[in-house]
Amino acid sequence: MKVVLDHLTKIYPSRTKGGSPVRAVDNFTFEIPDGKLIGLLGPSGCGKSTTLNLISGLEAPTEGKIFFGDDEVTNLPPEKRGVGLVFQNYALYPHLTVRENIRFPLENFRGKDKLTNEEMDRRALEAAKLVQIEGLMERKPAQMSGGQQQRVAIARALVKMPRVLLLDEPLSNLDARLRLQTREELRRIQNETGITTVFVTHDQEEAMSISDMIVVMEKGVVRQIGAPQEVYDDPENLFVAKFLGTPPINVFRGSVKADKLMIGSEAVLDIKGVPDGDITIGIRPEGFVLKENGRFTCELGRVEVMGRDTSVVSTHKYMDGVSVRSIIPSEDKVKPGKAVRFDLKPSKVHLFDSKTGERVYYEVKK
Amino acid sequence: MNNKKSVSVGKVLIYIFLAIWAIMVIFPFYWMVLTSIKSYSSYNGEYVPQFFTLSPTLENYIAAFTQVPLAKYFLNTLIFTVVTTAVMLVVVILAAFAFARLEFRGKDLVFTLFLSLMMIPNELVIITNFQTITSLGMRNTFLGLILPSITSIFYIYLLKENFAEIPDELYKAAKVDGTSDFKYLIKVMIPISQPTIVTITILKVIECWNSYVWPRLITDDEAYFLVSNGIQEIRENGFGRENIPAMMAAVVVISLPLIILFLIFRKKIMAGVSRGGTKG
């Protein structure tokens, strides 16, 4: 089932008297392909949860339309849309057992959809098997670990065979090890069921690792949509470039002078196709190559050994932020001293308009 | 060493002090049970009352149930307590649900009004209520006894706070699954808030069982007396003579249900009272 969001907008009235209304989601248009797993990514308050609520029907859009397949669902109440919802805090009913929790949605079926007791138990067990908790059916939520509770929540969302599965920060309450494990589990379940899935997260690593596509949002506006690697390699603006990647991209205030990319007085790259003027330069940590007489000089701070790689922490007069972090293979040894010099990999150097933050594309001069 | 000894002397003094108050509390109960099992003649024969009896008798309990309509008072109180508590629970749960879960215009205003009504003492409104019930011809009826006791703003407030603690996500999940508001209330909110609801129920039962003022105003027909009025009636006109052992038997019978309730739900009752119950 593909999901189409058509110029979706949600405006909240101002919280304070006389303040301006808040555009939580602004003109969101996107067609989610059938059977894909989509990650909605952004910092808190970017409108990703609101988008999820609009898709589920818990909130009504101010403008725009939503389609599931060819059906318009914009004005349908949540229960008529056939969506499954999973929350960060699991939202399991604490007084019901796992079985009763999973059965709960089925018990709401009325009329011709009404199921027999046996049918409900059969489907609950099926859903439980899918998330591998069939041995815990008679437990109460409080008697289970966070990871198990989240599986129950997923089973509860899947049991009524929803057209779309929506996950709101599904892994945030789990500890690091469980998060990794549950993440893979989630991917497996989604592959097995083939249900179109949208999940919201503020954790870029999580989004990148399991999504077919990611949507990066900022202040209600979609900043970029694409496959995770594509978005990482080819950010359309400074926000996306900064938001994706750990350690984050290093940002410098530089300029272009006669086809030379300048940071301070050093010409770090030879480029084509960019007019002279100030420019913002983003360099991924892996874009630095240690070289004795490299074109780019930083003041050496310290070297952090991470085993496989070495992380060089340095500073530069024209950097934004507190330090420049570059990652180099551990065979490359940094000589102690005041300065450290690098050459840059052009594919890891992105230019952005100093005012708008939009990407400025360039060619490398051979 | 010395220090340790003085500490333990202090401890002993504390225990003695606490024990004295415990005796002060227990003694009336002991005395009422003791007196109730002494025979009429032996009680009145003791110029210096005995602190125990070697010939306990149940004749006073028989007298309490046969010579005065104690069973009737008991039944009346039971009906009054059960109906009042049950109806109150329905009213309180619905109102608390509206305040905690539903969105509608004027909600905050109404809630503020409710809270400000909480400060109004019962003594101020009981006068008109007496007139209202009288002019409706509901004196000496259960309806007249029950109606004014049904709403409790404090319990609405208590339950609303409890309902509001249930995470929003539960409601959203239920909505997406097509659960109606009413079903959500019945199947999710009430079971989750069960401890608070039980507390409210017990506190209301205690209040009903012991209520005296309103029943006294509204009933003068013995057929509708509750135990409090009944005991007053027994004291003033009962048993035909000053039969103190029989009176004490009646007092024991009246006190017992709540004491049993208390011993069963001790923790719950004490927690509930410390959250805001006051006597009366």
Add this chain to the structure above:
Amino acid sequence: MKNNLKGWLYLLPAIVFLAVFMVYPLIDVFIYSVEEGYNSASQTYFGVGLYNFNYVLRDPYFLQAVKNTLILVVITVPLSTGLALLISLGLSSIKKLQDLFQTIYFLPYVTNTLAVGLVFMILFKPTAYSEGLVNLLINFFGGPSVDFIDGPYWAKMFVLCFYTIWIVMPFKILILTSALASVNRDYYKVAQVDATPPLRVFTKITLPMISPMIFYLVITGFIGAFKAYSDAVALFGTNLNAAGMNTIVGYVYDMLYGDSGGYPSYASAAALVLFAIVLTITTVNLLVSKKNVHY
């Protein structure tokens, strides 16, 4: 729109009951209090004015009731609060038997005031057959017998205060015990490390920490004691005026109903006077506490 209606629908029962049995009576009590010569039977009155207040404030029964209530308040509130504090301190300093003591102390809360009052009456009252247990105790120590129920004023007042304190103690002990238990243990550890003497720990740490709760008890204690009624009935019977032991609330009810009843206007005026007194004292309490209570 549909949602608006639904919310109001759920509230409807509560609103109806509150309107009929709380809001309307609240307005009505003011109206009653200024209707002069109101006749319950014909529901008519002569005129509007302050005569009812005038009458009530001159009625010797009312003045007696005010005096009784004030004495009761002044004696029982400080005594019961202080005693409850001592008991709670004792309770929180022991481990063994703590549960048992707490359970026993709470018993009066769940008992029927009228029923147990009867027990107090027989303990204090001399009869044809016996002097009563309390009098025997007094005799044992060499004192003369006193009729606490039908005898001199101060004897009766003593029993009333005693019984009132007995009734209100459970609530106060419960509140203070939990207040004491909620004081962070670390303060005491620090005080111990600093070799603070126990009395200083009490006055400088414990008391300030639980002062909001003490204050709460004093306020509710004042309000409760001003509304005393059923404890008096339990001890002295329904005809409190005859016993000279009436309270303000008792006066209100007597005006409303019973042998001297049928005067809702006087009852309303008296109830409003009571409300004014309680409101004033509560306000004064609040003002005083602002200076002395540490939150």
